[in-house]
Amino acid sequence: MTVSVYVPVALSVLVAVISRVMVARLSPTRGTVITVVGAAVLCAAGTTWALVLLALTLLGFTPLAVAEATERGVVLVQPVPGVVGALAAVALVFGLARVVRVARTRWATRRELRELCRSCAPGELAVVPVAEPHAFAVPGRPGRVLVTQGLLALLDGKERRVVMAHERAHLTGRHSGLRAAVEVCAAINPMLVLVREAVAFLVERNADEHAATVSGSREVTARALAKAALAEANGSRQAALGFIACSVNARVAALQAAPPRPDRLLPGGFLILGLGTATAAVQATLAFYHLIHWLWLG
Amino acid sequence: MRDRARMPSRRGARMPSRRGAGKLESEVLAALWAASGPLTTAEVQLAVDAELAYNTVQTILSRLYEKGLVGRSAEGRRHLYRPIKGAEELAAEQMQALLHRGPDRQSVLQRFATSLSEEDAEALRAMLKLRRRPR
Numbered sequence: 001m002t003v004s005v006y007v008p009v010a011l012s013v014l015v016a017v018i019s020r021v022m023v024a025r026l027s028p029t030r031g032t033v034i035t036v037v038g039a040a041v042l043c044a045a046g047t048t049w050a051l052v053l054l055a056l057t058l059l060g061f062t063p064l065a066v067a068e069a070t071e072r073g074v075v076l077v078q079p080v081p082g083v084v085g086a087l088a089a090v091a092l093v094f095g096l097a098r099v100v101r102v103a104r105t106r107w108a109t110r111r112e113l114r115e116l117c118r119s120c121a122p123g124e125l126a127v128v129p130v131a132e133p134h135a136f137a138v139p140g141r142p143g144r145v146l147v148t149q150g151l152l153a154l155l156d157g158k159e160r161r162v163v164m165a166h167e168r169a170h171l172t173g174r175h176s177g178l179r180a181a182v183e184v185c186a187a188i189n190p191m192l193v194l195v196r197e198a199v200a201f202l203v204e205r206n207a208d209e210h211a212a213t214v215s216g217s218r219e220v221t222a223r224a225l226a227k228a229a230l231a232e233a234n235g236s237r238q239a240a241l242g243f244i245a246c247s248v249n250a251r252v253a254a255l256q257a258a259p260p261r262p263d264r265l266l267p268g269g270f271l272i273l274g275l276g277t278a279t280a281a282v283q284a285t286l287a288f289y290h291l292i293h294w295l296w297l298g
Numbered sequence: 299m300r301d302r303a304r305m306p307s308r309r310g311a312r313m314p315s316r317r318g319a320g321k322l323e324s325e326v327l328a329a330l331w332a333a334s335g336p337l338t339t340a341e342v343q344l345a346v347d348a349e350l351a352y353n354t355v356q357t358i359l360s361r362l363y364e365k366g367l368v369g370r371s372a373e374g375r376r377h378l379y380r381p382i383k384g385a386e387e388l389a390a391e392q393m394q395a396l397l398h399r400g401p402d403r404q405s406v407l408q409r410f411a412t413s414l415s416e417e418d419a420e421a422l423r424a425m426l427k428l429r430r431r432p433r
Binding site for chain 2: 109112113115116117119120121122123124125126127128129130132134145147148149152153155156157158160161164168222223226229230248249252253256
């Protein structure tokens with residue numbers, strides 16, 4: 001128990017570091033994104049369960065249990081120091097509080113976006129008469145593409161097609177769900193923040209590549225992206241949204257390079273780390289079970 | 299897309315099958331919103347994609363008109379089209395409110411993006427220029 005219970009933590013660090021280092025090199029296919037998200041979910045589940053087990057050891061060593069053990073002539077070897085157990089319990093409570101907060105904010109934002117779309121004319125496209133260039137994908141049934149008039153006026157016909165294809169890719173790829181999943185993972189396990197950022201980038205890259213395929217030109221895609229981002233930089237200090245996402249420069253650079261080739265090894269590596277975490281968690285559970293068994297039943 | 303690239307577009311060409319009609323409707327609507335005033339069919343065609351068949355644009359415009367998404371007025375023998383605005387002003391207010399929410403809400407929105415720093419903007423301009431020159 002002592003070793004395997006800490007393995008999920010170690011493996012999440014590894015997953016986080018690898019995703020940070022490799023994010024620019026990964027080919028942003030849907031499979032890759034899902035694998036990285038899957039690894040993050042396994043890591044988060046593994047660490048959470050490890051924390052639960054560590055916190056539960058607190059129960060096992062209550063004075064009552066200790067007294068009973070001494071009565072029976074069993075010498076208790078405390079495999080988990082009480083401090084660690086207490087810290088685990090605290091971490092668990094904080095993690096859960098963060099998850100609730102993240103979920104609530106996400107929910108509220110999405111509801112507001114949907115309401116915003118309802119104020120607009122029906123159809124796939126919702127245009128808001130706002131000068132700042134913004135574009136969002138609003139998931140739902142059916143999902144909608146929400147853009148500001150300012151962004152549309154800034155671009156030519158082909159570039160507008162790029163923006164719409166990009167946002168559509170977010171909708172059809174269910175990117176918002178994938179991002180919500182890693183966001184919850186990062187809330188419960190702060191080490192996975194790096195994975196969350198990596199997924200955010202990969203998802204944008206995936207939509208960029210899709211838009212490049214639809215528009216038939218990587219150059220037009222890069223230009224549309226850069227135009228929108230630069231207009232944003234010139235204009236207000238407001239954070240750009242949706243289409244004009246984080247690390248625009250890296251995305252433009254990737255579009256100016258040759259199209260990415262799918263890689264097979266890396267996603268597998270992520271999956272192995274995630275599965276390692278899950279295995280360790282299972283092992284720790286078994287060890288915990290044995291401990292309890294030994295403690296109470298002989 | 300590929301079909302269209304191979305076939306020279308001509309007047310009266312059929313609607314491109316690869317791209318759904320819904321997507322084209324969105325593109326036409328986007329072009330009307332992007333324009334500063336009402337547009338003729340020919341102007342819409344130019345604003346969306348000059349390679350698109352005139353008749354296709356015409357069809358899309360009348361469909362949008364039937365759906366009540368586009369307003370039409372006659373100017374001589376031509377029609378002028380403009381987007382019909384419903385409660386969009388309300389939507390604009392809602393969006394401004396959303397964009398100026400507290401840090402908590404912003405962080406969710408910022409997940410989608412962060413703004414560009416001055417250095418990044420400079421680097422981006424340089425990248426685009428470098429790319430354009432050799433062509």
